[in-house]
Structure formats: C-alpha cells, structure tokens
Amino acid sequence: MNGSKYLIFRGLLFFMILGSSFGVMANAENPDAEAHQTEEKPFEAAKHAVHHALDAHEFHFTNTLVIPLPIILWTDKGLVTFMSSAFHHDDEGGTIVEEKGMKFVKLHEKIYLLEEGATELQLNHEDHAAENAKQVILDFSLTKNVITMFMVAFLMIFVFIKTAKFYKKPKQEAPRGIAGFTEPVILFIKDLAAENIEGDKYKKFLPYLLTVFFFILFGNLLGLIPFLSNPNMTGSISVTLLLAAFTFIIQMMNSRKTYWLHIFDPLGNSMGVAAKIPLYIILVPIEILGIFIKPAALMIRLFANITAGHIIVISLISIIFVNESAWWSGLSVPMTLFISLLELLVAFLQAYIFTMLSALFIGSAVESAHH
C-alpha cells in the first residue's frame, strides 16, 4: 500500500520534471520563434516565485482587488508619506511620485529616490540596477508583512485574552472551548521550556517563548491561507532576524559564569594548562563564533523553510503557465495541495524548532555550575 503510494508520487514527480524540462527546452530551442510570435515575454516562473516571497507595498488579492498600503519614508527633508496607489501598481519604476520636491519610483517593491534633475529612471543594462536613483533605506512603510504582523498580533491578543478569560472563573474546570485548543499547546511549550532550562528559571522566560512560538505559528499559518495574498511574514529575513536577535539578546543578558567558562575554557580540568594552550588556539575562536552562529542559524532556518514552501507552491502553479496548457493543472494542483499540507506541518514544526532552540540557547546561558 505504502509502496504503491510512493510509486504514484514518484510517477508524478517524474512527469513534473519531464514537463517542466520540456517547457524549458522549448523555450531554449526556439527563442526566435517566440520572439516572432508575440512581443510578450516568456513566463518567468523563478521571477514570479521570488517576487511572491518578497515583501510588497500592497495587498494583491487579484488583479482587480488590490489594497494599497501607506508608504512612510524618512528622507533628508523629513518624513514623506503617501499611499502606494500613487504608483498605480507600477513596479518597474515607470511612474514617478513627487513629494516635497523629491521624485520617487517603485522598482521591484523598493522605493527609489531619483537624483536631482532626473526625469525618469535609468536602468543599468547589465544587472537592471537603478543608475540615477538610490534606494530609500529608511523605509518605514506599512508593507504587507508589517500589516500581517499587526494581524498576527491582533489575532494573538484576541485568542489568548479570550483563553485567559476562561481561567478567571472562580471555580476551576477542565479546559473547554478556545482554552481546550490553546491550553495543550501552552502546556507543551511550558514542558519544552522546563526541559531545556534548568530548575525554576524557565518560568522567567516562558512568556517570551510562548509569545515567539505563537507569533511564528500564526505568521506561518496566515501565510498558508489561499486568496489572502499569502503574506510571507515568517519567511522574511527581517522578521526572523528580529526574532533571532531577541533570543540572542535574552540569552546574553541572562548568561552566567558557567556559560562563559564553557566558551573560554571548554575542556575544564580534564587537561593540564600546557596541553590546553595549543588546543585553545583553535577551540576558543570556534566557541566564540558559535555564540553568533547559533542565532544566525535560527534566523536562516525559519526564513529558508517558510520561503522555500512559498516558492515551491508558486513554482508548482507556474508549471501550468510555463507549459501554457491548462492540462498541466492535473499535475500541478495535486502537487500544490501536497506541498501545502506539508507546509502546514512545517508551520508547526518550524515554530516548535525555533522555540525549542531558543529555550535550549537560553538554558545553556543560565545554567549554574554543577558539572
């Protein structure tokens, strides 16, 4: 039974690879034919997939339903705000918006400030970078991801304040309703924290671990809901950087002597000083690097997992467009469904891993000397 399922899966995979390679081959063999046919550019699946995984200045539900978002820029001349609809959905830098005597364009979901005197954006022919404009780095716009963060925050406040209400009853009873859903997960995180952080110290870090777990989980799940423009909040390196940085700061702020001893004297009393010195020339730098590699891995793991899921889904859907035939949906749709279900698992798994590793890192920092 299992074997036959696996076989079907392999078959589908084979056809998928075959199909997409045919598409690529067709494009590669016949560049002239295509150029002759129409002025239309061939469908660029990779570009679409990456673009989809990026942050955006608007909520793009369908081509007819686009919700513009406010753009907030900090420039040399102060704060500049306008709605993203001012660009008329242009993302190629063609539409210029003038505010406070400055000209802005939007190129690949980034806001560029045109150099003075320039009337239109010039692109470098080699790498398509802007030549006469520079990106506004201090871009505090309420982008798709930022709005998603707000949504996650409101959702969490709603869900958990409602859960908390259940416990304020004078008489205690078994968890029901929303508490029946959330309590087992909260207890799970509590046990997780207690396992990784020694003694009663875990209680201090539990609010952070709970918040970070549900923040990631809700973000992951929100990104999986179809037709909501699939915000890729937890697949944004900025967000994972922020969360990993929080874990790192908490870890450093609570680190004790034992932790630093493990880093600068990892071998302890097991060896004489003379033997330790040549080893430590290599070991200590590695341990010091490890301090930073751990949160960096935390950041990259979550970012890569969630982004990969989004890109795979878009790529699978793109099979239809690459091959320009609706028949490919027979392959593409079941595969997308499969990957979406897998992503559902990944949503929980990555939230769990991030929280577990955060607890582990914090636990290693607060450990007291007993061994």
Place this chain on the structure above:
Amino acid sequence: MDIVTPAVGQIFWGAIVFLILLFLLAKFAWKPILSAVNERENTIKESLDLADKTKQEMVALQAQNENLLKEARAERDSMIKDAKETASKMVADAKGKAKEEAEKVMISAREAINSEKAAAITELKTQVAGFSIEIAEKLVRGELSAADKQKALADKLAADINMN
C-alpha cells in the same frame, strides 16, 4: 539578492509590534493562564497525595479491623471454652452433689431403716418378751401348781437368760 536583504521598516515595526505583544500577552494572557494551570496542577497533586494518604489509612484501618476481628474471635473462643468448662464443671458439681445427696439420703435412709429396724426389733423384743411373760405366766401358773415344777422352771429360765 532582495530576498536575503533585511529591511529597516520591517525590523522597526516588527520590534514595536513584538514588544507590545509580549508585554500585553505576558500581563493579560500568560500570567493568568499559567497561574491557573499551576494552581490546577497543584490541586491535582494535592488530590493525588490525599488519595494516596487515604488509601494508606484505609489499609491501616483494614489491618486494625482484622486485628480487632481476630481478637474478638479469640475472645469468643475463650469465652465459649470458659462457658463449656463452667458448664461441665457445673454438671460435674451437680452430679457430685446429687451423688452426695443421694448417698446422704441413702445413709440416712439406711440409718433410719437401721434405727427403725432396731426399734422394731426392740419393740418386737419387748412384745415378744411381753408375750413370753404372758405365756410364761400362763405356763407358770399351770406349772407352778406343783412346787417342784416351779423350781425346775425357775432354773431353766435362769439358764436361758444367761445363754442369751
């Protein structure tokens, strides 16, 4: 690579959102939830401890009951034994007494019989003596009509008496 370039805006807003969220949830959600869960855990632990304790008490009580029962049984046995002993003793006593009494009665009866017998014999003797005297009188009167006869008789009588 746009996709791996962190954006200032997202980090800025993310930090604000996350910190506010952490503060609000810690205060209004995690604290009441965790304290309630802890409380419930304690209650469950206490209940279990209490149940354990009660169980032990029950076992102790049961042992005590058994001891009590054993004691009661032993007491009952000893009581029955005592009662039996008393009863048999009483029966034996009664038997002895009855025997004694019977013996006494027999002895007194025998005595009475003996005394009656003796009395009867005495009376008989007196009566016999009386009769004898009467007969003797009569005989004597007849006999004593002759003087020698009188004397012979007197001798004979005297001899008789001596023999007795």
